[in-house]
Amino acid sequence: MTADPHIVATWVKGWTLARETAPPCPYGDGFWVDVGWPQQKARYVFAALSPAFGELARTIDEPWVFLKACASADAMRPMLPARWSIQRPGFLMTCAEPMTGDSVLPEGYTLDVTRGAVSIVRVLDRAREEAAIGHVVVVDGFAIYDRIETRPEHRRRGLARVVMKLLGAIGEAHGARCGVLVATPDGRALYESLGWELHSPYTTAVIPGD
Template sequence: MSAHLDAQQQRNQYANYPEDEHAVLLQADPDLVGRWLKGWALARDTAQPVAAHGGWRVDVGWPEQKARHVFPGLLPDIAELAHTISEPWIFLKICASAAALQAILPAHWIIQRPGYMMTLAASMPEAPDLPAEYQLDITLAQSISMVRVLTTDGEVAASGRIVFVDGLAIYDSIETQAPHQRRGLGRVLMKQLEAIATERGIKDGALVATPQGRALYASLGWELHSLYSTAVIQAPV
C-alpha cells in the first residue's frame, strides 16, 4: 500500500466518527473556551494564548506540537489559515464536528481522534473508597495542584491536575494507567480534584475528554458542552 493511501486512510479514520445529532448542533461558549485554553496552557507550562484569526494561538514548543490554533466554532478564517500552513505539527483544534472540519481543509491535513469539551456545574456523585492497595498523594499549589494515586510500591496508578482561571476549574491530564483501570481510581481522582476546587469556592469546571473518558465523566455529572475536533499536518515517515 502506498504512503499516500496510508495517509488518506488515516485522514478519514475519524472524519466520519459517529456523533449524535444533539452533539453536532451544540455551540461552544467562546468565553468558556478561552478560559479553558488559558488553564490548559498554564497546566502544560506553555506560552499563554494570544488572539489570532478569530480564535487563539498557543506556541506550545513541543517536538510534535509546535503550536495550536484553537477556535470556539467553525469560523470563516479557519480555511484561509489552513491553506497558509505547510509545516508539520501545527494543530487546528475546533469546537465542531470532525466531518465539518475536514470539509474545509486542504487534503494534506489529517483528522485526529475526536475530543469532547465537557463542563461541570454541580457536585459529582460520591466516589468509592480507595482500594487498600493504593494511597493518595496530593500536591497543593497556588497555580497548579496535582492528585496522584500511588501503589504501595510508589508506582503512579492514576494522576490528574487542576488549575483555576477566572472562576473556572480546568481539569487536565486525567489518566489511569492500563494495569490499574476498572478499579474506581478515576472516580476517586476526579472527586479529589473537585474537593480542591470546592476549597477555593469554585464549582464550575471544564475539561476535554477522549471518547473513552467521556463515559466516565458523564457518569460523574459532567455534561457535553461541544465537540472538539483536531487536525494536523504530520511529518513524513
C-alpha cells in the same frame, strides 16, 4: 452544538497554565498558543469554525501545528486540504454541580496530593509507583482539569473517580463554580457518570510529520 466562547477562552488559558506553555494570544476569533514541543509546535483553538480557521488550513504547510475547533469532524473535514489529518474525536465537557457518585480508594493504594497554582493528585500503588494522576487549575471561577490518566494495568478499579472527586474538592476550595475539560471517547463515559455534560464536540487536525 455551539460552544460558549468564554468557556473556550477560559479552558485555553487554563490548559496553558496546566502545561506550563506560553500564554494564549488572540488570533482572529480564536487563540494561538506557542506550545514548543517536538510534536506540537503550536496550536490554534476556535470556539467555532470560521474564515480565520479556513485561512489557516489553506496556508499552513508545516507539520505539528494543530488546528482545533469546537465542531464535529464532519463539519471540519470540508475546510481541510488533503495534507491535514483529523485526530480521534474529543469532547468539551462542563460540570456546574458537585460531581455525583461515590469514590473509594481501593486497598493497597495511597494518595499523593500537591496543591498549588496547578494542583496534582496522584494514586500510588504498593510499590509507590504512579497508578493514576490528574491535574487541575482554577481560572476565573472555572476548574480546568487536565491529563486525567490511569495506567492500563490499574484501570477498572475506580482510581480515576477518586482522582476526579479530589480534584473537584480542590477546585471548589479555590472558588471554582464550574468544571471544564476535554475528554477522549473513553473518558467521556467516566465523566458523564460523575455528572458532567457534553458542551460541544472538539475536533483536532494536524499535518503529520515524519
